[in-house]
Amino acid sequence: MPFYVSPEQQMKDKADYARKGISRGRSVVVLQYDDGILFVADNPSRALHKISEIYDRIAFAAVGKYNEFENLRLGGVRYADINGYQYDRRDVTARGLANVYAQSLGTIFTETNKPYEVELVVAEVGADADTDQIYRLTFDGSVADEHGYVAMGGQADAVAQALKDGYEEGASLAGALRVAVRALEAQDSERRLEAKSLEVAVLDRNREHRLFRRLTARRIEELLGEEDSSAASDAGSDATPDSPSKPDED
Template sequence: MPFYVSPEQQMKDKADYARKGIARGRSVVVLQYDDGILFVADNPSRALHKISEIYDRIAFAAVGKYNEFENLRLGGVRYADINGYQYDRRDVTARGLANVYAQSLGTIFTETNKPYEVELVVAEVGESAETDQIYRLTFDGSVADEHGYVAMGGQAEAVAQALKDRYREGMTLTEALRAAVASLEAQDSDRRLEAKSLEVAVLDRNREHRLFKALAKRRVEELLGEPSSEDSSEPAEPSGPSKPSGS
């Protein structure tokens, strides 16, 4: 006799499977600051990126299985390029992209045996903080319109609670980055995140044309107040006057 599983139980099992896979990954934080939107990922890799540009004013952040969210990212870039070319660059919006991702993730979740183990944020920076758009998408295609901050992956609830305690509107980039890093560290009281363990990028509304910018490690060190690794590797200057040669 064939084994029967109810549709409700199938959906529950898929959801539990996806949540466990996402929780095994490292966290990503997205939050607004006075000049735009900041993205911070607990990601020591310099080759496998969790944060990337999609279009002029739009960026993408993800947690979960890299090959799965990379496929989604590439699909989003193609969608943006085609629509911007056929119509107008202003017609490419985070809302439209979030709807495309929601349809894809929803179809995969309901029609395949294995759901995608991913969670995404699609963000678009506006002319002011009030017009910024941040959309969070889960493995089943659900979409949430977020404001202020988002935490995904790892112990997301602990990170989100720490962000809630630290976040305020109108933060500077330095304040926002330090709040994000402190919130990521809330998952493990013994762990200290340094610039080399972080992937950081911004959507800066004050830039022209392409508003996305990935921050170099040295810039992150400056914002966090860490001593520069390049400075520490330089030889120390002699403490006293040099002795004349030949004497």
């Protein structure tokens, strides 16, 4: 005998299903720094990327099921290429791409039995920090305009709280990377992330043409070491040196 499920209950079940799938994935952090936008993913794989370039000034980060967000990434690349070719490269924007993704995710969520288990960030670097754009998209097509930092996947609440505690506007790349790594480690106090288990990329506003750049494990180690050295130097400067003893006068 067929049974009835209300639309409200059906949507709630889909949302719960998608959230559980996303929370099982490893986290991704996106945050602004002085020269652009930094992307850091807890991802030891060198074959399956969570962070990718979409167009000249636009990048994409995702958590959830790889095959699902890879389909979305490829669709975004095609959208950007076609619009840039037909009109002008400046007409391809993160806002336009976010709207396309929102429509696709919203349609999938409402019209199919299984929603996509994905969460996305589409970011575009501007001429300065005030013109940077970061959009967060959830499995149901909702879009949020973010500023400063974003955390997705895994224990996102714990990561976001750590970012809130450590994030500073205008931080250097090394400082922003350290904050991001500490935030990812906040999910497990006993875990320490090494460079080889991180996927890191930047949109660097100081570059020309293609502003997206991946960081190698060696470069990640250098940046983390640079920040550690700076912290040690600051700690040393805060200490009051012992005054030299005055020689006894005859």
